[in-house]
Amino acid sequence: MKRRVVITGMGIYSCLGQNLDETLKSLYEGKSGIIFDPVRKELGFRSGLTAKLEKPDLKGVLGRNQRVYMPEQCHYAYLATAEALKNAGIDNDHLAASEVGLLYGNDSTAEAVMKSIDTMREKRDTTMIGSGGIFQSMNSTVTMNLSCIFKLKGINLTISGACASGSHAIGLGYLLIQWGLQDCIVCGGAQEVNPYATGSFDGISAFSVRENEPAKASRPFDRDRDGLVPGGGAATVIIENYESAVKRGAPILAEICGYGFSSNGDHISVPNVDGPSRSLKMAIRESGFDIRTIGYVNAHATSTPVGDRNEAKAIADVFGNCKPEVTSTKSMTGHEMWMAGASEIIYSMLMMKHGFVAPNLNFEHPDEDSAKLNIPSKRIDKQFDIFLSNSFGFGGTNSTLIVKNIKQ
């Protein structure tokens, strides 16, 4: 028999805030985290736009022998996870006595790879790369670091599913708990923000060039959108079997009720309508919910011309005459890529818990497809108890999660 899976803790480090409280405030106020970064122009970027993140100083928090293996995104992931575990009421004693798992989305660690190769080329001596190079340069760097820092003993695995990585991490964790293979899993997604991580992405003209108005550059669903803005950070959710969460007196925030997934089987970068549509339908079918009960849709919409259009078509196809509010929080954060599927669950959770839908910034003129959706450009104060969150990625990987509020 399938077991119920609940969310008991959350933590975040993003351009909207370095913790949940700061992030909630930014969401409520509809604040943009996007800036113009002149360093990118010096590096030959077509677009100098990016989310603004301050790299945390973990000296004094973690030892040198821990930090030396951590690239940029691991710093964010550590802080997000520490906050999530604390909020879930999970301490070191609990971690030592249990088999808590770890599934985290990450799909690049470009800066670390680049630095190692630069050193190798310059010094012609691999010892000079140092001991951190190998551990920082592997795609599983986030899970290998977090599992050692927090002494986790359950499943330990990185999920690389492009821009759906964080969402798939939560979805796969949900399945493992549902089927009784794990009781508690730390899930999330991390994304490096340094220019080297996104140079090749910029190279395919995927980014907005509205450089004179950074806060207006990310404009999902708007007629005049011209590309995405890269962002990042890390987001962690603690998911648990309902019974064991109750038994340990955990704060039970919400229940994950549906996970849908699909592959487009199509173009490597151009999304279609059928793949996302099947992912949405699968999640809704799995949840057993009447779509009229879904009060909010957190869209994947990244502000690219084709991606937003096809997602709007998929949402309109699935929801028909139902018109829940649809927004893309990427209008504030830019595209948090490997992190986005996890962070957007947290953004949606914060909205659901505090009774509002954050604005889809810069939605000034709909196009033919977005006109069929209910997209608020201003904050809407409303109570809702079920939301759906989409995440899609290169290669046509799609993930959809459905979460239901639990009021304690």
Added chain:
Amino acid sequence: MNRNELISKANEALSSEFEVEISSIVPDANIKETLDLDSLGLVDMVALIEGLFGVKIQAQEVNAITTFENMYDFLYSRLNG
């Protein structure tokens, strides 16, 4: 570089990189224990010394360098040999 300059330069760099009080780096102290080096940390120490003095400590030489005094002797002989 005279021996005192060498010792001062090495101690400052090791203290900074491995985050230990410079006062804990004394000639008779065990390097691995003082700097909290496991096998990976030892790689970083070798890289640090190479970057600082241009002297490569070969794998077979590392085992013979137990104390800071051993290291100063090794470096001094290589730099002045």
